[in-house]
Amino acid sequence: MWGYYCDDVLEKRVPYRQAHLEGLQVQKAAGTLLTLGPTQDTKMVFGLYEADHEGIVRQLIESDPYWQHQIWTTYEIREWIQAL
Numbered sequence: 001m002w003g004y005y006c007d008d009v010l011e012k013r014v015p016y017r018q019a020h021l022e023g024l025q026v027q028k029a030a031g032t033l034l035t036l037g038p039t040q041d042t043k044m045v046f047g048l049y050e051a052d053h054e055g056i057v058r059q060l061i062e063s064d065p066y067w068q069h070q071i072w073t074t075y076e077i078r079e080w081i082q083a084l
Contacts, residue, residue: 001036001045001046001047001048001049001057001061001075001076001077001078002044002045002046002075002076002078003044003045003047003061003072003073003074003075003076004043004044004045004072004073004074004075005038005042005043005044005045005071005072005073006070006071006072006073009038009042009071010042012069012071013066013071015069016065016066016069016071019065020064020065020066020071023063023064023065024036024064027049027060031050032049032050032051032056032060033047033048033049033050033060034047034048034049034050035047035048036048045066045072045075048080054077054079057077058077061075061077
């Protein structure tokens with residue numbers, strides 16, 4: 001998953017950050033989320049998910065407080081084939 005953050009993300013995310021991180025921990029413990037984080041310039045977010053189909057990933061993203069409160073403004077999912 002690649003997505004974009006809103007302007008002033010560091011300030012705007014504050015009220016939703018704890019719930020966002022707790023949700024990610026649940027996904028990681030379940031084995032669905034492999035990794036997720038911002039680019040160094042905090043313009044974009046990148047995540048790797050392990051799921052049977054794209055709908056599962058979309059549901060996880062769209063139920064995240066960052067999506068629901070427009071901290072993430074857009075996202076795109078691309079199926080990835082691990083070569084190594």
